[in-house]
Amino acid sequence: MKENSLWKDAFIRLTKDKWALASLIIVVVYSLVAILSACGFIAADWAQEVGASNLAPNAEHIFGTDIFGRSVFQKVVRGTQVAMSVGLATSLIAIPIGVVLGAVGGYFGGWVDDFITWLYTTFSSIPNIMLLISITMILGKGLFAVYVALGATSWVTLCRLIRGEVMKHKEREYVQAASAIGGGHTRKLFKHILPNVTHIVIINTSLQFQVAIKSEVILSYLGLGVQGEPSWGTMIDDAKLELARGVWWQLAGATLAMFIIVLAFNILGDALRDSLDPKLKGK
Amino acid sequence: MTNYIIRRLLYLIPVLLGVSFLIFLLFNVVAGDPTAVLLGKNATARQMEELREQLGLNKPLFMQYLDVVKSAFTFDFGRSWATKQEITYMLKQGAYPSLTLTIPAFVISTVLSLFISLFVAYYRGKGIDLFIRFLCIAGMSVSALAYILGFQWLFAYKLGWFEISGFEYGFPEFLPYIALPAIIWIILSLGPDVRFFRTVILDEIYQDYVRTARAKGLGEMTILLKHVLRNAMIPIITYTVIQIPFLILGALLLENFFGIPGIGGMTLNALNNSDFPVIKAMAILSSVVYIIFSLVSDILYTIADPRVKLK
Numbered sequence: 001m002k003e004n005s006l007w008k009d010a011f012i013r014l015t016k017d018k019w020a021l022a023s024l025i026i027v028v029v030y031s032l033v034a035i036l037s038a039c040g041f042i043a044a045d046w047a048q049e050v051g052a053s054n055l056a057p058n059a060e061h062i063f064g065t066d067i068f069g070r071s072v073f074q075k076v077v078r079g080t081q082v083a084m085s086v087g088l089a090t091s092l093i094a095i096p097i098g099v100v101l102g103a104v105g106g107y108f109g110g111w112v113d114d115f116i117t118w119l120y121t122t123f124s125s126i127p128n129i130m131l132l133i134s135i136t137m138i139l140g141k142g143l144f145a146v147y148v149a150l151g152a153t154s155w156v157t158l159c160r161l162i163r164g165e166v167m168k169h170k171e172r173e174y175v176q177a178a179s180a181i182g183g184g185h186t187r188k189l190f191k192h193i194l195p196n197v198t199h200i201v202i203i204n205t206s207l208q209f210q211v212a213i214k215s216e217v218i219l220s221y222l223g224l225g226v227q228g229e230p231s232w233g234t235m236i237d238d239a240k241l242e243l244a245r246g247v248w249w250q251l252a253g254a255t256l257a258m259f260i261i262v263l264a265f266n267i268l269g270d271a272l273r274d275s276l277d278p279k280l281k282g283k
Numbered sequence: 284m285t286n287y288i289i290r291r292l293l294y295l296i297p298v299l300l301g302v303s304f305l306i307f308l309l310f311n312v313v314a315g316d317p318t319a320v321l322l323g324k325n326a327t328a329r330q331m332e333e334l335r336e337q338l339g340l341n342k343p344l345f346m347q348y349l350d351v352v353k354s355a356f357t358f359d360f361g362r363s364w365a366t367k368q369e370i371t372y373m374l375k376q377g378a379y380p381s382l383t384l385t386i387p388a389f390v391i392s393t394v395l396s397l398f399i400s401l402f403v404a405y406y407r408g409k410g411i412d413l414f415i416r417f418l419c420i421a422g423m424s425v426s427a428l429a430y431i432l433g434f435q436w437l438f439a440y441k442l443g444w445f446e447i448s449g450f451e452y453g454f455p456e457f458l459p460y461i462a463l464p465a466i467i468w469i470i471l472s473l474g475p476d477v478r479f480f481r482t483v484i485l486d487e488i489y490q491d492y493v494r495t496a497r498a499k500g501l502g503e504m505t506i507l508l509k510h511v512l513r514n515a516m517i518p519i520i521t522y523t524v525i526q527i528p529f530l531i532l533g534a535l536l537l538e539n540f541f542g543i544p545g546i547g548g549m550t551l552n553a554l555n556n557s558d559f560p561v562i563k564a565m566a567i568l569s570s571v572v573y574i575i576f577s578l579v580s581d582i583l584y585t586i587a588d589p590r591v592k593l594k
Contacts, residue, residue, distance in 0.1 A: 134310070263421060
């Protein structure tokens with residue numbers, strides 16, 4: 001009988017949890033919406049006037065229209081693209097830096113490790129919000145600055161976790177066995193140890209993704225994020241002035257869209273931890 | 284023990300130098316020359332030169348770095364570009380409104396979270412536990428901005444229970460101004476706090492000493508309060524201590540929305556005015572405070588838990 005691989009096992013465990021499965025589907029749907037919007041298939045003409053100004057939600061415009069008569073639903077879709085791109089870019093910056101530095105520090109120890117520990121202690125000593133504000137303010141407003149700022153703040157946790165785990169693994173028998181048959185450092189680290197710590201990357205990314213989305217919304221609200229395109233943060237900023245006049249749908253649309261994806265990533269992150277690291281189950 | 288504390292104190296030096304370097308790199312190297320922006324487009328070359336001199340920007344980069352390091356130790360941050368006031372003075376002015384909001388909110392949310400997490404730990408695995416856990420995750424998934432806007436609109440604007448915005452000095456005059464932002468702060472903290480405290484308490488519940496206590500016939504409540512809570516207090520205290528620096532940072536968004544003239548609101552104003560020295564000062568100040576409190580938290584951990592090896 002063929003044994004399931006570790007990953008297949010974990011996937012089966014994950015899909016048995018109906019909350020996790022639902023979250024996974026939500027993440028896939030949001031990703032598809034973001035990709036379709038980025039390619040211009042949907043919400044490409046979000047800037048077009050589709051009706052009267054500030055229409056309440058109705059059958060034709062399910063989230064209503066904004067002050068310029070643009071469809072709030074289309075803006076939400078466009079905002080999804082921005083939010084997901086920020087989550088993705090943050091992960092693409094944070095994962096290589098966090099994994100490489102963490103693995104090298106944990107594996108080699110000595111002064112290399114001292115240096116890497118110092119580096120992430122330094123980064124984590126500046127409260128995230130101040131580092132985010134400083135970087136985006138100095139690099140100038142826009143998505144690029146948001147990517148860099150979130151990348152700079154989010155590799156730290158991953159680096160610390162990977163370093164700790166690699167330190168534990170390098171003393172294990174399977175690594176000693178690999179040295180005994182003549183495996184070099186690179187081979188031991190990349191071929192043997194790293195595959196055993198991949199689950200940390202996956203769990204951490206799922207949680208980091210939602211932190212990135214939440215941060216993007218706040219940075220965009222502060223006017224530091226995406227310019228000239230709708231984001232959930234700028235929609236909430238618009239709503240600040242509109243609420244007193246009873247226009248609540250921009251706030252509701254943006255908040256609802258963000259709530260669903262952040263909740264999905266939260267539940268998925270917990271479920272991934274349970275299924276990839278069953279030792280922790282029930283805690 | 285003393286050795287450990289001394290070594291930990293000495294480690295502050297490279298970390299502080301690193302933080303200063305990062306801030307120096309951002310504000311003095313990447314940010315470029317601010318004089319053109321500050322003086323407008325009609326500035327003469329001489330005016331720009333004078334301003335550079337005044338701001339200390341014509342010094343060699345290394346000397347500028349030393350200035351940043353010095354400010355981390357002396358807390359002398361110079362003057363704001365927007366208000367021309369001493370930043371130290373502005374910080375002192377903002378401390379009172381900020382702390383009247385953050386300290387009560389922090390204390391209440393921590394105590395409340397502890398009670399809720401003990402409650403859910405007692406009923407672990409039951410419906411109420413699942414429900415509160417879901418509520419925590421759901422609560423954490425709503426944007427802080429949505430809470431602020433929604434609550435301000437409903438409770439202050441529509442129902443008129445609280446002041447919409449502003450601040451008054453002195454107790455009890457400030458109460459109507461800080462009550463609603465404090466409530467929002469508490470709601471924002473409950474989710475992550477309860478989740479963390481619950482995990483920590485449940486970590487202890489599966490330990491051998493709890494099984495022993497149960498075997499000798501102690502009631503679940505006694506076990507929870509007398510044995511589990513005492514051991515769980517160690518991570519809870521360190522988690523709580525490490526949050527104190529953020530009280531000093533103020534509540535950025537809350538102060539901004541509710542017109543509270545605190546440090547957080549000051550920071551956001553500086554952001555809108557591109558007031559670099561204030562943002563730089565806040566970055567340095569908050570890092571220094573954070574570093575100090577993470578040291579305190581580490582030391583408390585080793586004092587509270589003798590099992591922790593002092594290496």
